[in-house]
Amino acid sequence: MNNADPAPAPATPILSVNNIEVIYDHVILVLKGVSLTVPAGGITALLGANGAGKTTTLKAISNLLHAERGEVTKGNIIFEGNEVQSLSPNELVRRGCIQVMEGRHCFGHLSVEDNLMTGAFTRRDGNAAIRDDLELVYQYFPRLKIRRASQAGYTSGGEQQMTAIGRALMSKPKMILLDEPSMGLAPQLVEEIFEIVKKLNEEQGVSFLLAEQNTNVALRFAKYGYILESGRIVLDGEAKALRENEDVKEFYLGVGGEGRKSFKDVKHYKRRKRWLA
Numbered sequence: 001m002n003n004a005d006p007a008p009a010p011a012t013p014i015l016s017v018n019n020i021e022v023i024y025d026h027v028i029l030v031l032k033g034v035s036l037t038v039p040a041g042g043i044t045a046l047l048g049a050n051g052a053g054k055t056t057t058l059k060a061i062s063n064l065l066h067a068e069r070g071e072v073t074k075g076n077i078i079f080e081g082n083e084v085q086s087l088s089p090n091e092l093v094r095r096g097c098i099q100v101m102e103g104r105h106c107f108g109h110l111s112v113e114d115n116l117m118t119g120a121f122t123r124r125d126g127n128a129a130i131r132d133d134l135e136l137v138y139q140y141f142p143r144l145k146i147r148r149a150s151q152a153g154y155t156s157g158g159e160q161q162m163t164a165i166g167r168a169l170m171s172k173p174k175m176i177l178l179d180e181p182s183m184g185l186a187p188q189l190v191e192e193i194f195e196i197v198k199k200l201n202e203e204q205g206v207s208f209l210l211a212e213q214n215t216n217v218a219l220r221f222a223k224y225g226y227i228l229e230s231g232r233i234v235l236d237g238e239a240k241a242l243r244e245n246e247d248v249k250e251f252y253l254g255v256g257g258e259g260r261k262s263f264k265d266v267k268h269y270k271r272r273k274r275w276l277a
């Protein structure tokens, strides 16, 4: 033993995706060597336009590609130190990694509370613990408590997104793969949902990989971001650095050097992205 201060522990990744390639239908190459890491206790954003490959990346991690005739053909995925490509989605959920699908999938004919309870199906720690967690979900989402008996299909888009996240929480996850939580929601609700994500991260220690087209909001809540274009990571960095990057501002935040630009101007690609140069 020496009495020197121990070196600070490196930020251990809870998840690392290493150079994965994904092919759909045996021929359609969609991810062309994607690598990313999420530190334990982090919020990491995966950004990119529609069709960039965000959902494919999340489904590769959670092992949901088979249902889409997709396959990881290269690379590997490590969750908490173990390779997870060969696990079933349920086994991965049991180990603490769960995806919240794009489009806020709920069982429309079930009540909000029954939807939440379906999220506990992989658990074996008994009803009392599950009830406690249901109360915890209601603490984070008071709106859901009010709407607990309503048929989920008749609740608002924001409430359905909350139900989908709440349902994932019922599996007691260490990590949530959250696919486009802002999609189709009014800005105020988007803000409300991201604030809850932040609280869950800080208070419950849940790590997040957040796929978003809404670069602006994602980079305010994430600590680190990756930008995906046509199945490749073209840029990554601390969220703050990305927010200040001229290309990101111009192409993803819709703000050029001379102030706000219309999306149409940005789409004219006046300047070539540095990462394509």
Ligand SMILES: Nc1ncnc2c1ncn2[C@@H]1O[C@H](COP(=O)(O)OP(=O)(O)O)[C@@H](O)[C@H]1O
Residues within 6 Å of the ligand: 024, 025, 028, 030, 048, 049, 050, 051, 052, 053, 054, 055, 056, 057, 068, 069, 070
């Ligand atoms: N099941 C599938 N079969 C064939 N191609 C697909 C399938 N799902 C997605 N793709 C294609 O993969 C690319 C990436 O899609 P996706 O991962 O959904 O992107 P994002 O989530 O960033 O919008 C798109 O070109 C899309 O058309």
Ligand SMILES: [Mg+2]
Residues within 6 Å of the ligand: 054, 055, 056, 102, 179, 180
């Ligand atoms: Mg998507």
